[in-house]
Amino acid sequence: MDNLLFSFNVIFPLFVLLFVGNLSVRFNWVDKETLNKLNKFIFRVPLPILLFLGIYNMENIDVQNSVKMLSVILIALPSVTIIMSLIMNRTKLPNPKKAVIVQAWFRSNIMIFGIPVVQGMYGDVGLPLLSSLILVAVPLVNILAVFVLEGYRGHDISASKLMVSVIKNPLVDAALLGFILFLLQIKLPEIILSPLNSLSKTATPIAFIILGGTLEFDSIKNNIKLILLGSVGKLIITPLIVILAAISIGLRGMYLGCIVATIASPVAVSSFTMAKEMDGDADLAAQLVIITTVLSLITIFFWLYGLKSFNLL
Template structure:
């Protein structure tokens, strides 16, 4: 039992120490809102690009490619998306809030919090399987988010612009470049490859510090009921359903923890920007990010400790 406790602590504490450093950066006013926005854009467009590139370029695909896991992950995201649509329509009469609620239910912070979680438990060798899942999960997140937000603001869902947007996603582009470089008849020279790897290695600490520095408290009185419903579903109900199904289907080890990293992590930071840009309730979207991120230090620890005790990894 104590060893399981240590595993859970070792997985969660490093992540939230880095977020805590970000909170100190915020309190010291070392970065303005504009500087944070620019740094966030830099992390997303440059650092994540090289992280995914380095993971794919150095990958052993015999160990990482898992069609059964990919199919399960895609099906689970799709079902959560459909469930989020239905729940938001039944629970919230205001159309403006429904898109933000749907995003909060199905879209997690898999890249910033999930990938480091798997690495903290299994080491760098365990990063390949969740990296391969990025190719499935991130496009689905983008497509479903646009579909939900357009639906509830009365817009038109157009598939081709969405697909073009997915192909412009730096994480997808980094993976594609990694695949292309693996096809070359010669390895990349070390003086070129080494700095690319160093940039990729710096991504997680920087992204988590910026996440902590970006936390803002907003008014929640108008949408308190919606907020706490989203928090409960994102951190408790959704992972309970998906992880139970995964356990019953026989997923174990790094497969199971990869699913935990996708479905038990808090709301995606990008959901706030998308809600703001597409006419949804940006305040609600921002609060779901803040509150799920803050509370996930306890819920993620609980899920890891529980599932480790049950022998699922």
């Protein structure tokens, strides 16, 4: 019973926030234009600040387990990308759909889902560890996405484009700045930290309300088989492989929890944006974001419940 309550307490608040966002749009309390502007604000201010503070406040982290945790992600995400690309290449699907399915299997909504899941499990104590993982995962995922999308539209991979996609990402910039201050042991005065902390606390609730407001289920039936393939891969198969790998090298507790939050999260909203810009199937990408977002509330619940039952978290 305690394990069920543990999982419920992590997931239910996220469901409520999604519901509030969806309800707000249905009752015209906010419109889509407002949500779009808020979305830009969230990804440029509160989320980067939250990530910056997470790394800036790092302390008492087990270096050996941290290296193991980062190694799992560094090996797992490219491996999943290569395997899925090989599988997709044996199908007769159009290249834009292949690109979106491959991207869906490795591209997680770490910032919006991963952070609240870790906070729900461990409180703010888990944020520094997750932030170090995000520092590695975000640029890696962006690079893999460019490789996949450019590869399937038949273009050469541009090293400069890869660098720009990483450098222009405000999350990467914030994480690097936090890491530099952490390494140099530079302490910011309270007059700066206080407003930063206040802004960071708005990140998760506003992000989930925005996400809930953007959920639409029209035209899902047109791609039902591909949506099923992408959803099962993203929420069940990929997490199963990565979590078993993490357990096999001895990761437990918060380190395993951060892996779960990273790898079991739904497809990232940014996957739709990149698919649209780089000739992927944008409609399929949007549908995968919607369906995996809803289903992940169930699958993450069971991942947490199962791992907690075996005393692994």
